[in-house]
Amino acid sequence: MAKTCQLVMLSLLSFSAFISVMAEHQPFMSNASLKGKKQTHLRFFWHDTLSGSNPTSITVAKPSNANTSAVFDFGFVNVFDNPITEGPELESKLLGRSQGFYTDASQNTEPFQVLFSSLNFAFTEGKYNGSTVTVLGRNPILSTVREMPLIGGSGVFRFAEGYALLHTHRFNPQTRDAIVEYNIYVWHY
Template identity: 40%
Template sequence: MEKRAFGVVFLLAIASISQTVAQTLLTHGSIPVEKLFLGPLPVTQIRLYFHNVAAGPKATAYRIANSSITNTSPTLFGFLNMIDNLLTASPDPNSPQLGRAQGLYGSADLNAIGFFINFNFYFTSGPYNGSTLNIIGRDAVFSNNRELSVGGGTGHFRLANGIVTARTISGDVATMNAVFEFNITVYQPIP
C-alpha cells in the first residue's frame, strides 16, 4: 500500500511540475536555461581545425553516392561523402592532433552550394580524450558566417548542446581539399 501511495504522490508532483513549466512557457514564452537546471550551465569553448582531403593518396573523404544530376548540377546536388578527417590544434596538418571528424556531408541544395553535414568529432587526445560531439546542420561553405548545431555528445560532453561557427581557412574547389576552422561553444547540464 505504501508503494502505491508513494507512486500516486510522485505522479502528482511530476504533474504539478509539468503544469508549472507549461504555464511559464505559455505566460513568458520561454524559460531561461539556468532555471531548468537550477543554475548556470557549464560552458566549454573549443577551437579546432578540420582537414578535408578528398583527393590524393592520403584522402580521408570518399564519395559514396551521386544522384543522377550531380555531374550536371551547378551545386553538385546529390553527392554524398563519408569522412574520417583529421582534427588539429592549428591549420597546419602537422600540428597536435586532437581527434577525428567521422561522418557524412553532401550537397543538399538545388540552388546554392549548401552541404548537409552530420559529423562526430571524436577526441583522441587532451582533456576530452574518448569523448565525442555530434555536429549537424547546413554548411554554406562559401559563406563567411556559418553556424551549425551541437546535437549531443558522449563522455565529457554527455547531454551537450551548443553552437558551432565555421570558416574556411583554405580550399581547392576542384579537389575539395580544404581546411576549416570550427569554434565550438558547448553547454552541458552534467559536468
C-alpha cells in the same frame, strides 16, 4: 446506467489522483537542467581530404545528372573520417577525429551552395580524451562564417548543447580538399 456513470466517475477521480501524485513526484518540466552548466570553447581545424593516395573523405553517391561546373552536385554524398588538429597545418597536434557525412541538399546554389552535414568529433587528447560532440545541420559552405547547432555529446560533454561557428581556412576547388576552422561553444555539466 447509473451504476456505469458511477464507475466512470470513480475511474476518472482515481486517474486524476494518480496524475496528481505522479506530477508531484516527477514534474513534467524541471529547471534543474539549466543550473550548474558551464561553457567550454573548443577551437580546432578539420581537414577534409578528397585527393591523393590516402583520402579521408570519399564520395559514396553521385547524381546521374552531375553538373561539372559546380563544386558539389545536388544529391552527392561524401563520408569522411577526418583528422582534427590544433592548427591549420596537418602536421600540427592531432586532437582527434571527425566521422560523418555531408550531402548537397540544395537544388539552388544561389547565393550559396548548401550542404547538410552530420559531424561527430571524437577527441583523443588531454582532458577531453574519450569525449565527443555532435554537430548537425545546414552548412552554406561559401559563406564567410557559418553557424551550425551542436546537438549532443558524450563523456565530459554528456548532455551538451551549443553551437559551432565554421570558417573555411583553405579550399581547393580542383581537388575539393578543405581545411575548416571550428569554434564550438558547448554548454555541459
